[in-house]
Amino acid sequence: MEAQRPVGVDCPVCGRRHRYAPPAYACACGAPVVPPLCSGARPEPVPHRSRSDEWVLVRCPACGREGHWPQPRLGCPCGTVLRIPVQPAAPQAPALPPGGQAGPPHIPLPRTAAAPRPSFRPLTIRTARDAVTAAGLYLRWLGFHGVAAERRPESGVDLRGPEVVARVDPTTSRTTLRAVERVWLYGRYDTVAAVVFSLAGYTEGARARADGLGVPLFVMDLTGTPQPVNGAADELVSSEQ
Template identity: 50%
Template sequence: MTTDGVPVRCPVCRHEQAYAPPAFPCSCGAPVVPPVVYGAAATPVTERSWADDWVTVRCGACGREADWPQPEVGCACGAVLRIPVRTEAVSPPGPGPAAPQPPAPVAVPVPRPAFRPVPVRSARDAVTTAALYLRWLGYADVRDAVAGPEGRAPSGARLTARGVLAHVEPSARPASLRDLECAWLTALTHEVTCVCFALSDFTPEACERAAELGVPLFRIELDGVPAALNGAADELAARGA
């Protein structure tokens, strides 16, 4: 969290509170904080859509643009308030003066920075964690699958990116065999990798079937770190996308 908050007044009950947006981890390792607008009116959230729940922010360290969760805060009256964010992009550092170029170094693999978790306090946080983890694995264009040809999952949520389809069960129930097989069949149809996340683990039948199909299973811990539950998940976490 940032150290300085911005005042947010609830338009429903007029209660005012301070809000500090969270810092999200860019793939370069630098923290990215959505630039909330100081003094702008917050908007009550009455319905959700992928476009409204995410905001594009440019990393000030490397200049990479990525989608991050739209800042929101809960009010004591029960309203959920969406905090406006500045839409102008943050310019990356400019180039320095020209200098003689040294010989090109031998390319060496650059290890991924450590995954930076965001604590899970709600079902939406669980879906956000799955999206952040997929992005950390190397799937940069993670989005909601509802609007695409992959369609809506029978239960839970689906995320998709180039080369992957992920099923996320963000509720208190374990992900079932049906959840797993539906996601796997959809991924097979689109010739992409299937990955499954669950906040409350998977049923034994789902775990057994995942082992047969080679589907990576991750349990989302409350600290925001997905835990690999099978060999396929260990392999994916080690190699990335």
């Protein structure tokens, strides 16, 4: 896929005209993905940056996968940050392989995983920090050593290790599709497993997306004991070296 040609962008604040071409990102299939700009749409000033506005849903033209990619933006010399409108993509299920069935990829445990595993010792959850700590203990129990709390959890990753990244959602709202996709993207970038833990469960869209991407989902109660809620999580727990 060729990179999109630069388009003219007029700053609505000072009137300057810019030439802008959105960057290309690598899809999981290896093909470049370029956010398709809306033809004729005017850019919008961004007075305050919001996490909800940081990403746009874009479909890969090669394999049909959908993912959240950075929202195209342009900085004008007048000091205005411009949000460049992108053509929306409706969610769809991941494409089936030719003549095959869709299914989550196998997630191998690290070679340091104990076999058989000892009994897991949970940590009672009283705070959001406890939830992150309990999930970290569980990942280490599975065999992912070197797992530690992420310094910038606002990025969408709460735990990180040499072979895994994890999102821990301690809120009373069900974990969303976007949260699943974000941690999956970090896993793809780092070539490590991506896992999600939630106290309130998951939306239907999040469950379906995790099944298509092979992301293990766990729910935790206040005793701090994670329980698998999809096939990828069941496989991860049942796998022992």
